[in-house]
Amino acid sequence: MRLHELPMNRPATIAAIAWGDLRETDARRLRELGFDEGVSVEKLHQAPLGRDPLAVRVGRMTVAIRRAHAAAVSVEVAA
Amino acid sequence: MVAVVGNPNAGKSALFNALTGARQKVGNYPGVTVERHSGRLWLPDGRPVELVDLPGAYSLDPSSPDEAVTRDVVTGAQAGEALPDALIVVIDAANLDNHLRFTLQLIALGLPVVVALNMVDLATRDGLEIDPAILARALGVPVIPTIAVRKRGIDDLKEAVGRIVAGENIRVIAPGHGDPVDAFDMMLHQRRAREIAALAIVAEKPARQWTRRVDAVVLNPVAGPLILAALLFVMFQAVFSWSAAPVALIEGLQGWLSEGASALLPEGVVRSFFVDGVINGVGSVVVFLPQILILFLFILILEATGYMTRAAFLMDRLMARVGLSGSSFIPLLSSFACAIPGIMATRTIDDPKDRLTTILIAPLMTCSARLPVYAIIIAAFIPNDSVGPGIGLQGLVLFGLYVAGIAGALLAALVLRRTVAKGAAGSFMMEMPKYQLPTLRDIAIGLWIRAWIFLKRAGTIIFFTTIILWALLSFPQKPAEVPGTQSEYSVAGTISEGLHVIVAPIGFSQDIALALIPAMAAREVAVSALATTYAIDQSDEALVEQSLGERLQSRWSLPTALAFLAWFVFAPQCLSTIAVTRRETNGWRWPMFMLGYLFALAYLAAGATYWTATALGL
Numbered sequence: 001m002r003l004h005e006l007p008m009n010r011p012a013t014i015a016a017i018a019w020g021d022l023r024e025t026d027a028r029r030l031r032e033l034g035f036d037e038g039v040s041v042e043k044l045h046q047a048p049l050g051r052d053p054l055a056v057r058v059g060r061m062t063v064a065i066r067r068a069h070a071a072a073v074s075v076e077v078a079a
Numbered sequence: 080m081v082a083v084v085g086n087p088n089a090g091k092s093a094l095f096n097a098l099t100g101a102r103q104k105v106g107n108y109p110g111v112t113v114e115r116h117s118g119r120l121w122l123p124d125g126r127p128v129e130l131v132d133l134p135g136a137y138s139l140d141p142s143s144p145d146e147a148v149t150r151d152v153v154t155g156a157q158a159g160e161a162l163p164d165a166l167i168v169v170i171d172a173a174n175l176d177n178h179l180r181f182t183l184q185l186i187a188l189g190l191p192v193v194v195a196l197n198m199v200d201l202a203t204r205d206g207l208e209i210d211p212a213i214l215a216r217a218l219g220v221p222v223i224p225t226i227a228v229r230k231r232g233i234d235d236l237k238e239a240v241g242r243i244v245a246g247e248n249i250r251v252i253a254p255g256h257g258d259p260v261d262a263f264d265m266m267l268h269q270r271r272a273r274e275i276a277a278l279a280i281v282a283e284k285p286a287r288q289w290t291r292r293v294d295a296v297v298l299n300p301v302a303g304p305l306i307l308a309a310l311l312f313v314m315f316q317a318v319f320s321w322s323a324a325p326v327a328l329i330e331g332l333q334g335w336l337s338e339g340a341s342a343l344l345p346e347g348v349v350r351s352f353f354v355d356g357v358i359n360g361v362g363s364v365v366v367f368l369p370q371i372l373i374l375f376l377f378i379l380i381l382e383a384t385g386y387m388t389r390a391a392f393l394m395d396r397l398m399a400r401v402g403l404s405g406s407s408f409i410p411l412l413s414s415f416a417c418a419i420p421g422i423m424a425t426r427t428i429d430d431p432k433d434r435l436t437t438i439l440i441a442p443l444m445t446c447s448a449r450l451p452v453y454a455i456i457i458a459a460f461i462p463n464d465s466v467g468p469g470i471g472l473q474g475l476v477l478f479g480l481y482v483a484g485i486a487g488a489l490l491a492a493l494v495l496r497r498t499v500a501k502g503a504a505g506s507f508m509m510e511m512p513k514y515q516l517p518t519l520r521d522i523a524i525g526l527w528i529r530a531w532i533f534l535k536r537a538g539t540i541i542f543f544t545t546i547i548l549w550a551l552l553s554f555p556q557k558p559a560e561v562p563g564t565q566s567e568y569s570v571a572g573t574i575s576e577g578l579h580v581i582v583a584p585i586g587f588s589q590d591i592a593l594a595l596i597p598a599m600a601a602r603e604v605a606v607s608a609l610a611t612t613y614a615i616d617q618s619d620e621a622l623v624e625q626s627l628g629e630r631l632q633s634r635w636s637l638p639t640a641l642a643f644l645a646w647f648v649f650a651p652q653c654l655s656t657i658a659v660t661r662r663e664t665n666g667w668r669w670p671m672f673m674l675g676y677l678f679a680l681a682y683l684a685a686g687a688t689y690w691t692a693t694a695l696g697l
Contacts, residue, residue, distance in 0.1 A: 025142055025429055029508045032137035034177045036269060044291070048300040049396035053405070053507055055298060059176050060205075062290070062511040064392045064405070069506060 001077065003041060004054065004070035011042045012075040021072045030069065034058045041075055080129045080161055081120065081240060082152060084185060085169035086178045087135030088385075088512040090197040092116075094169055094227035095132040096521055098237070103524065113148045113426060122241040123234070131163070134426075138265055139184050145426040153188060165191040165243045167236070172202035172209055172224070173513065175279060179218075179272035180265070186220060187268075191243040194222045195236055200229070201513060204289070208282035217275040228518045290513045294389070303393050310386075314377040315481070318370050318450075319474075325369035333362035352549060355614040360545030360607040365537050367603065371447040372526055374416040379525045383517035387412075388509055395507045401489050402496030404430070404507040407437040411488070414444035416529075418656045422663055432502035436495045438660055439673055442651050443488035445481045451603040452647050453480055459628035460640040476644075483648045487680065499672070536601070540654070544600045545607050552593075552615050564616045566593065585682060586642045586689035590634070595652070602652045638692035645688040649681035 006012055014037055019027050035058055044062065045055035053066045083098075085091045096103075099118030116132040133152055134145035141147040148157065155162035168185050170178035186192050196211055215222040221239045225232035297303055337358045344350040381387045387409055395405030406428045414421030421441045428434040445453075457473050464472045496502075551571035557563070566572050567589065575593035582592050590612055598605035606627070613630045631640070651657065651674050660670040 023503070023506075026506050026508065028140060028142055029137075029429060029506075031265065031269070032142075033508060033510060045294060045298040045392075046300070047298075047392055047396055048304055053392060053395050055294070055392060055511060060174055061177055062294075064388065064395070064507060064509045064511055066395070066507050069508065 001075055002071050003043070003056065003073035003075050004067040006041070006043045006075055006077070008043050008046070010077055011040060012077045014039050014041055014073060015076045016074045018072045018074070022069065026069060030065075030072075033063045034061055035073065041073070080131060080163050081165045081167060081244065082131045082133050082163040083167045083169060084133050084149060084153060084181075085135060086137055086171065086174075086181055088510060089135065089169040089171045089174075089178060090227045091135060091169045092132055093518065093521055094167070094195055094197060094225065094236075095130065096524055097227050097230045097233050099130055103528070113145050114423065120237065120240070122244070123238050124241060126241075128164075128240070128244060130167075131160075136181065138181055139188075140265060142429045143427055153185065153190070163190060165193065165240065167193050167195055167240060169195045169197050169227075172196050172199045173205050173207060175209070175276035176273045179275055180268045182218065183268040183271055183275075184265075186218060192220045193236065193239045193243060194218060194220055195227075195232070196222050196224045197227055199224045200226050201515070206284040207280055209279050210281045211279075213281070214275065214279040217278055228515070228521070290385075293514050294511075297386070297389050298392065303389075307390055307393055310381075314374070317377070318373050321373050322369040326366055329362070329366045329368070333358060333366070336362075348553065351553065351615065352546075355611050356546050356549035357542070359610050359614060360549070361537055361542050365534070367447060367451050368530065368533060370450055371416060371533055372530055374447060375526060375529045376522070378413055378416060379522050380517050381412075382409075383515065383521060385512040385514045388511045391507075391509060392511065399504070399507075401492040402504070403433055403436060403492055404428075404505045406505075406507060406509065407433060410437055410441060411444055414441040414446060417446050417448070418442045418444065418653065419659050422656070422659050425663070428505075429508075430502075430505040432496070432500045433505040435664065435669065436492050436500045438663055439495055439500070439669065439676075440488040440491050442653070442656050442673065442677060443484045443491065443649065445484045445648070446602075446653075448602040448653065449480075449647055451606045453477055453644060455606055455628060456631070456640050456644055459631045460635075460637055480644060480648055483645075483684075487649060487684075491676070491680075536655070540600050544597045544604050545611065548597045548604075548608055549611050549615075552612060566590065566612045566616050571596075585646075585686040586636075586639045586693070587646075587685075588635070588639065591639070591643060598652045600652075600654050602647060602650075605647075605652070637697045638689050641692050641697075642685040642689035646681045646685040649677050649684050651677040651681075 001012075003012075003014075014035065016037060017030070017035060022030065039059050040057075042057040043054055044057055047053050051067070053064050054070055056063050056065055056070070083091050083095050095116065095118065098120050103116060103118040113134055118130050118132075120128045120130040122128060131152070133149045136146035136149040138146075139150050139153075141150050151157035152160050153163065153166065166185055168182050170182055182192075182194060194214070196209065196214065199209070202209060209224075211222045211224050221243075223232055223236045223239055225236055227233075297306055337354045340353045340358060341350060344353060381390070390412070391405035391408045393405075394408040398404055398407055407425075410421045410424040410428070412421075413424050418441045421444065422438050425434045425437045425441070428437060457476055461473045461476050466472050466475060548571065551574070552566050552569045554569060557565045557568035561568060571593055572589070575589050575596065578592040578596065579587070579589040582595070587595075590609065593612060594605045594608040597608045609631070610627045613627065613634075635643075657670045657674065660673055661667055664670070
């Protein structure tokens with residue numbers, strides 16, 4: 001499953017990130033904000049118009065990210 | 080010199096304020112417009128050290144221009160700034176895994192480092208228990224727990240800084256287990272940061288999460304936008320309703336000063352210089368200080384609490400429609416106070432095309448310098464009628480001018496993103512910090528800096544342009560037998576005659592053409608320029624008592640007044656904005672483009688307003 005498809009408030013773990021699908025600057029910023037394989041994530045909020053962008057908990061931090069970028073992040077829901 | 084470095088939202092500025100107190104200086108980095116906050120830190124042994132607050136950054140690999148300054152200073156590459164003697168690295172205790180990565184990079188640079196483990200109270204609130212000793216051992220540098228906003232741990236931090244500045248080697252072990260580490264290898268530091276965080280966090284229990292509860296309301300799809308709209312409404316309402324009393328006070332003081340000066344000085348050129356030029360010219364601008372401060376008060380509080388990024392989150396989708404992102408919302412909101420800090424705030428925007436577009440439309444946000452112009456014209460020409468419960472016609476017109484500016488900006492963004500600033504759709508990735516109560520002290524320091532910058536501007540640019548205008552208007556002195564007014568006869572009159580040919584079709588008189596010239600320096604000068612012009616022409620003793628509003632009423636038609644308002648919605652009449660745009664875009668190309676497109680818009684808008692109003696018989 002990919003991050004933007006994750007149900008709200010369901011903790012998951014980042015399985016893989018398709019770095020190549022992202023522009024270099026976006027990939028770098030994503031990394032700086034703590035996105036990495038093995039980190040826990042959770043979708044917390046969606047903005048009113050078009051449910052975009054998303055507010056996502058990454059590790060201990062909350063990050064705003066657009067759906068288009070969230071689509072590059074594959075997640076695994078914790079069993 | 081010691082530099083304060085850290086991730087955004089680590090509490091650097093609060094720590095900097097706590098360490099230096101009110102003895103702060105604000106400047107710019109040479110060549111760039113990132114504000115350079117510096118101050119003096121007194122070490123426990125009585126020695127002073129210069130402390131510099133660097134812009135927040137996530138890594139040594141900058142993705143936005145303000146992060147580049149931080150990297151350049153800590154690597155000694157910043158022109159005009161020496162390599163720091165030591166670094167105070169500020170980290171958010173509740174966000175160790177992330178902030179430690181940048182800390183490890185900074186330590187790997189080899190400068191002496193003290194780590195301020197900040198906001199330990201918020202970490203405890205989140206149920207985190209951190210052992211500073213473990214952290215110090217893993218990092219190989221001293222770690223001091225602090226709560227900057229409550230000034231806890233500040234003395235310990237000063238002592239540690241004193242020791243490393245004195246050259247004492249207090250590294251416990253070499254970082255990276257003795258291996259030389261490449262400061263720029265991000266993945267390596269990322270992994271190590273997570274390992275160290277896992278070691279240092281000795282206990283983690285589930286806790287009340289205030290931020291999540293507040294966000295549940297503030298980011299609710301229905302309530303969120305309503306709360307944002309209400310906040311903005313209260314903010315603009317407050318700018319007018321709260322400022323009435325202090326404005327009256329300043330006006331009273333100005334009246335008292337000009338009466339006193341009139342009584343003391345003999346009638347003639349000297350009195351005219353002080354009363355018409357200095358006191359009325361500068362006074363008519365200083366009177367807007369309360370409104371500017373109220374607007375900044377709101378912006379500073381919204382930023383300090385952490386709400387500003389939530390506003391950006393809610394606005395992102397709308398901004399995306401015109402090719403921008405939520406990141407542009409914060410600079411544009413600041414531009415309602417003044418385009419200069421707004422344009423400087425665009426440094427946090429990663430995408431260069433997004434940033435350029437935001438810079439180019441920032442002057443369309445109705446800044447506080449337009450308020451003097453709008454206020455005087457509206458008061459003179461728009462009747463104070465009620466058009467509904469609690470809604471006055473004057474307020475409605477003012478609101479319309481704000482809306483016209485916003486609509487113009489969005490339209491301009493849409494066109495610019497498809498033409499000169501064409502590029503792939505921007506992105507929006509932003510940390511949403513934990514909510515915090517702002518401290519009175521940090522807000523007060525922020526307001527004081529803004530007030531000082533404004534007064535310095537009033538005291539220099541506005542003061543000198545007013546005086547030059549007064550001189551150009553007063554000389555040569557018109558002999559009594561020549562018909563016409565003094566201002567027409569003067570040097571300024573001759574200059575404005577030429578400009579009048581261009582602006583006559585849009586309904587502007589020669590007096591207005593005259594006022595537009597000094598108002599190139601700053602919009603609010605238009606008011607003092609009109610005041611000075613009409614004061615100099617006022618020979619009849621009985622008319623001296625007339626206010627500027629009354630003088631305008633007797634000389635301008637309603638279509639002219641409306642066209643004048645429309646002109647100022649768009650006209651880029653502000654030297655400082657042009658200068659800041661030149662620095663931010665590294666050249667004259669974009670400021671010239673900005674001047675061109677905004678003047679064209681201003682001319683068209685004023686013309687359309689004048690012709691429509693005349694056709695309607697107003």
